[in-house]
Amino acid sequence: MMRTRIDDLILYDGKGGRLESASVLFDENGIVAAGRGLKDAQAETVIDGKGLTCTPGxxxxxxxxxxxxxxxxxxxxxxxxxxxxxxxxxxxxxxxxxxxxxxxxxxxxxxxxxxxxxxxxxxxxxxxxxxxxxxxxxxxxxxxxxxxxxxxxxxxxxxxxxxxxxxxxxxxxxxxxxxxxxxxxxxxxxxxxxxxxxxxxxxxxxxxxxxxxxxxxxxxxxxxxxxxxxxxxxxxxxxxxxxxxxxxxxxxxxxxxxxxxxxxxxxxxxxxxxxxxxxxxxxxxxxxxxxxxxxxxxxxxxxxxxxxxxxxxxxxxxxxxxxxxxxxxxxxxxxxxxxxxxxxxxxFGVADRTGTIEPGKWADLTLIEGDPEADLEAFRRVKMVFKGGQLVYSNENGKDVFLPVL
Structure with a gap:
């Protein structure tokens, strides 16, 4: 199973918590870990999340x-x-x-x-x-x-x-x-x-x-x-x-x-x-x-x-x-x-599987550019969407890229 790690994020966990300079580690089975001190965690794909905010999907x-x-x-x-x-x-x-x-x-x-x-x-x-x-x-x-x-x-x-x-x-x-x-x-x-x-x-x-x-x-x-x-x-x-x-x-x-x-x-x-x-x-x-x-x-x-x-x-x-x-x-x-x-x-009766960023939950993640607490328009600047640990959408240089799950 291929792991992905995104570093240096602002992380909103879906429970009301907010953490800066955070990382999230996940694969297709779900979220492995989230928080600080994860930069040494093994991952096949590492993404620089500086300037980005990550929330549950x-x-x-x-x-x-x-x-x-x-x-x-x-x-x-x-x-x-x-x-x-x-x-x-x-x-x-x-x-x-x-x-x-x-x-x-x-x-x-x-x-x-x-x-x-x-x-x-x-x-x-x-x-x-x-x-x-x-x-x-x-x-x-x-x-x-x-x-x-x-x-x-x-x-x-x-x-x-x-x-x-x-x-x-x-x-x-x-x-x-x-x-x-x-x-x-x-x-x-x-x-x-x-x-x-x-x-x-x-x-x-x-x-x-x-x-x-x-x-x-x-x-x-x-x-x-x-x-x-x-x-x-x-x-x-x-x-x-x-x-x-x-x-x-x-x-x-x-x-x-x-x-x-x-x-x-x-x-x-x-x-x-x-x-x-x-x-x-x-x-x-x-x-x-x-x-x-x-x-x-x-x-x-x-x-x-x-x-x-x-x-x-x-x-x-x-x-x-x-x-x-x-x-x-x-x-x-x-x-x-x-x-x-x-x-x-x-x-919807699925809180045991999704809705928050914590280990064991589905890796459903939305990443936006900027911090919405500083700029509400950040909610419009969606950069990446992960569904079940797989990247399904990204905005690259202003262009929409959809990645079908095969």
Missing amino acids: WVQGHTHIAVDGLPNMQAQVMRDDTEAAVMASAARNSLRCLKSGLVAVRDMGTNFDVSIKLRDAINAGKLLGPRVYASGRVLCMTGGHGYYFGIEVDGADEARKAARAQIKRGADLLKIMATGGGQSKGMKAGVPQLSYEEIRAIVEEAHHAGIHTAAHAQGKEGVMNCLRAGVDSIEHGVTLDDEQIELMLKQGTYFCPTLMALWYVIEKGEASGIPPYVVEKCKIQAITHFDGFTAAYKAGVKVIAGTDAGTPFNYQDDMASEFIKMHELGMSVKDVIVSATRTPAEA
Whole structure:
């Protein structure tokens, strides 16, 4: 087994720790050692890491891997009406994820269950891409948010059967559409859609199968339905208040705020081609969303970094903007890194294998130029990405180089 050692790094371990002049030693079996005093350790490949920062490999907590960030998300999903078209977009976007420092992504909805198939193709070495935690198709009410790439259910029995079907297809998690959303035409964002009983049936089946659930939930009633039903992760949560935050803390619920999904819609506006109904709904959501995120973070809610990539102008290779926005809203740089490394690993049930830099964990590493505590723009300067100890992406003299794992 060929060992690699990278010296003279700034090292963030994913647990909130930071160490200068550090080294990391690893191979394809995992991380061997990390810290100071390793320069004499045997390694076939030695890399000078001076000027670089190393963190555990970043995780995108909420993406739609087959969607490209066009002004009208719903139109693209409905236009790409063949499995081949959806898979082509997903494969292309997988490379974009790698170049932005992402070693893993949690896909939160693709038509034709493409994210499950993409995951299997990457794991088999047929495609190059990050680790994929795949939900496949979302579960929604008839005509509800995301119906155009989902399974429509009405009643607890139908919800339970659809959940079992997605588990049979190999889903890593079940994505629940609990409320209306900003991107769907003809519905009010935040209005409850799936009922408590329907959500509870889905959660029960997921937990019986040993997988987690995540819910698109924007209004208070819908969020409370999810929390009372035992959903593991609240996505968006644009109206969080003290009552919701208190229940999330009590139950250990994770929160993926997807700040940039809202921000880009408001910033770009109707002039960019975003449908007027989307812009109007996002402006209303912004009144409470950013303050709610800050309150949840300060209270100690477990935050997963995620962008909702695929929504308007929210590209698959732009994770850095979410990091910067989280910091602007009060999150420390160290906690930003934890939110993209250890916390998602815990939420996805793989913290024993990844999420931190320590011996025995997978050698999933993201290296950037500069120190983000001194310069937030360092998050955009990704230099190398290692997945399972193998170099899969590097930026050499401003050029992207992808190295397929054979």
